[in-house]
Amino acid sequence: MTRRLLLAALFAALPAFAQSDTQWVLQQSTLSYHMSHPMHEVDGVSHAAKGKGVCHAGQCSFLIAAPVKSFDSGDSNRDLHMLQATRGAQFPMVLVRTSFPEAASASPTIYVDLEIQFAGQTAHYPHVPFQRTTQGNDVHISGTIPATCSDFKIDRPSFLTVPIKNEIPVRVDMTWQKN
Amino acid sequence: MKAKGAGTVLGAVVCLLSLFLPLASPAQTSAAGLSGTVKNASGGAVAGAQVSARETPSGKTTRTLSGPDGRYNLPDLEPGAYEVSVTADGFAAAAAKATVTGKPQPALDFVMNSPAPPVSQPGQAGQSTSANLPNAPTSAPPSPSLGDLGFSSQQTQANPQLQALLDKRTHMLKVHQRLGLITAIPMAATLITGGGAKALGRPGQPIREPTTANLDFHVALGGVTTALYAATAYYAIFAPRAPDTKKRGAIRVHEALTFIHGPGMILTPVLGIMAYKQETAGEKVHGIAAAHGPVADVTALAYGASIIAVSWPIHLKFWKGQ
Numbered sequence: 001m002t003r004r005l006l007l008a009a010l011f012a013a014l015p016a017f018a019q020s021d022t023q024w025v026l027q028q029s030t031l032s033y034h035m036s037h038p039m040h041e042v043d044g045v046s047h048a049a050k051g052k053g054v055c056h057a058g059q060c061s062f063l064i065a066a067p068v069k070s071f072d073s074g075d076s077n078r079d080l081h082m083l084q085a086t087r088g089a090q091f092p093m094v095l096v097r098t099s100f101p102e103a104a105s106a107s108p109t110i111y112v113d114l115e116i117q118f119a120g121q122t123a124h125y126p127h128v129p130f131q132r133t134t135q136g137n138d139v140h141i142s143g144t145i146p147a148t149c150s151d152f153k154i155d156r157p158s159f160l161t162v163p164i165k166n167e168i169p170v171r172v173d174m175t176w177q178k179n
Numbered sequence: 180m181k182a183k184g185a186g187t188v189l190g191a192v193v194c195l196l197s198l199f200l201p202l203a204s205p206a207q208t209s210a211a212g213l214s215g216t217v218k219n220a221s222g223g224a225v226a227g228a229q230v231s232a233r234e235t236p237s238g239k240t241t242r243t244l245s246g247p248d249g250r251y252n253l254p255d256l257e258p259g260a261y262e263v264s265v266t267a268d269g270f271a272a273a274a275a276k277a278t279v280t281g282k283p284q285p286a287l288d289f290v291m292n293s294p295a296p297p298v299s300q301p302g303q304a305g306q307s308t309s310a311n312l313p314n315a316p317t318s319a320p321p322s323p324s325l326g327d328l329g330f331s332s333q334q335t336q337a338n339p340q341l342q343a344l345l346d347k348r349t350h351m352l353k354v355h356q357r358l359g360l361i362t363a364i365p366m367a368a369t370l371i372t373g374g375g376a377k378a379l380g381r382p383g384q385p386i387r388e389p390t391t392a393n394l395d396f397h398v399a400l401g402g403v404t405t406a407l408y409a410a411t412a413y414y415a416i417f418a419p420r421a422p423d424t425k426k427r428g429a430i431r432v433h434e435a436l437t438f439i440h441g442p443g444m445i446l447t448p449v450l451g452i453m454a455y456k457q458e459t460a461g462e463k464v465h466g467i468a469a470a471h472g473p474v475a476d477v478t479a480l481a482y483g484a485s486i487i488a489v490s491w492p493i494h495l496k497f498w499k500g501q
Contacts, residue, residue: 021321039490039493039494040490040492040493040494041494050328050329050330051328052323052327052328053323054321054322054323056321061321061322061323062323063268063322063323063324063325063327063328065325065328065330067330067334067335073428074427074428075427075428075429075430076424076425076426076427076428076430077426077428077429077430077433077489078428080345080348080349080421080424081349081352083345084342084345084346084348084349085349087342088342089337089338089339089341089342089344089345090243090337090338090339090342091242091243091244091337092244092334092335092336092337092338093227093244093325093330093334093335095227095325097268097322099322117229120241120242120243159490160360160490161357
């Protein structure tokens with residue numbers, strides 16, 4: 001009798017054990033910042049981001065990181081100036097953190113609050129829209145982060161004594177897979 | 180009279196050069212700093228922890244991230260009193276006070292503890308449900324940390340030496356850029372006044388000498404151009420090179436053109452002096468000195484192309500403003 005009760009209790013507890021965390025891994029990504037100057041339009045692209053997401057009890061937490069020096073604008077001189085201006089040797093990583101309810105991740109447009117650590121500063125971007133599409137096991141996320149130089153206390157680089165625009169929007173294209 | 184004018188020009192050039200030379204002395208930096216490790220309660224390294232050192236009188240804050248081995252380094256801090264704080268995902272913040280002197284500091288290590296549980300009810304500060312029930316599940320998912328992502332320590336470790344090198348490089352190249360643009364002005368003026376500094380006349384006919392004023396003015400502009408060019412070149416040649424960087428893009432064209440305007444800027448004044456001597460001897464410029472004008476033209480063209488190359492691609496949108 002006691003053994004039967006124990007077995008029944010064990011089976012009753014199984015669903016609770018089955019509620020394991022869902023993990024997401026960033027498969028591939030393209031992050032590109034856009035810099036604007038009266039004489040120049042420059043895009044710096046990185047494919048070196050890595051990311052991980054954990055969903056637990058209906059809440060998801062994601063971290064995406066990329067080395068600052070991995071952004072390539074096609075001109076090594078300009079990239080070195082970018083690295084200097086963003087204090088990229090002192091703060092070599094860009095970190096993006098976000099948390100949102102798991103239910104929200106099913107809709108075609110996800111609005112997330114982002115916390116970005118960059119250039120030794122932390123900036124928050126509330127309610128940033130990202131488009132979500134699914135293809136097989138892959139979930140594709142794309143959107144634009146409305147970053148500015150002043151958010152990260154970056155002295156705007158200048159060319160011919162004219163500084164670049166304060167706005168440096170960052171375009172994000174990511175493919176995630178459930179682990 | 181003309182020889183005296185040339186001496187004055189030479190003196191002006193030397194004075195001008197001496198004005199730029201003091202700018203070349205490197206800034207002195209402090210070697211003092213703080214370093215140590217960030218570990219969790221069980222002794223494991225905490226990667227990606229943000230370590231901030233706030234100088235207490237000034238409030239100036241310097242930050243870095245711990246590497247995958249938990250090590251952090253904050254070099255080049257000014258001597259003084261600091262409040263050092265450490266924050267990391269999943270841990271309660273830690274803080275310590277430190278005094279930085281000019282001498283090597285002992286390691287300032289941090290042990291990160293689990294965060295204080297959240298307060299469950301208003302007015303019950305210091306108490307919470309999870310404090311009473313340590314094993315109670317929390318609704319917040321465990322946040323991934325930088326250490327989970329698999330970056331190498333070389334990628335995540337702060338490199339203040341490289342930052343200092345980049346700062347110096349940018350400073351010197353900014354001066355290079357400004358001087359380069361300023362140099363273009365007397366260079367263009369020298370080219371324009373070149374025609375008026377030339378003796379005219381066909382072989383067998385009387386030579387019409389340039390006026391002393393025209394010749395001296397051209398020589399003076401050429402001297403100023405040469406001095407400014409030398410200063411411009413100095414700031415490019417002695418700007419620190421970033422390690423492990425392969426040159427790509429327009430900068431390669433910019434640098435390739437220096438192989439034309441660099442020798443041109445040496446040859447042009449040498450030929451100019453020869454031409455000047457022939458002029459002052461009452462002769463029409465002849466022989467190799469006659470190449471002074473064409474060499475100057477090629478040099479100026481290469482110099483202009485070099486400025487355009489480093490600016491390429493150019494999208495003129497001045498009307499859009501900032």
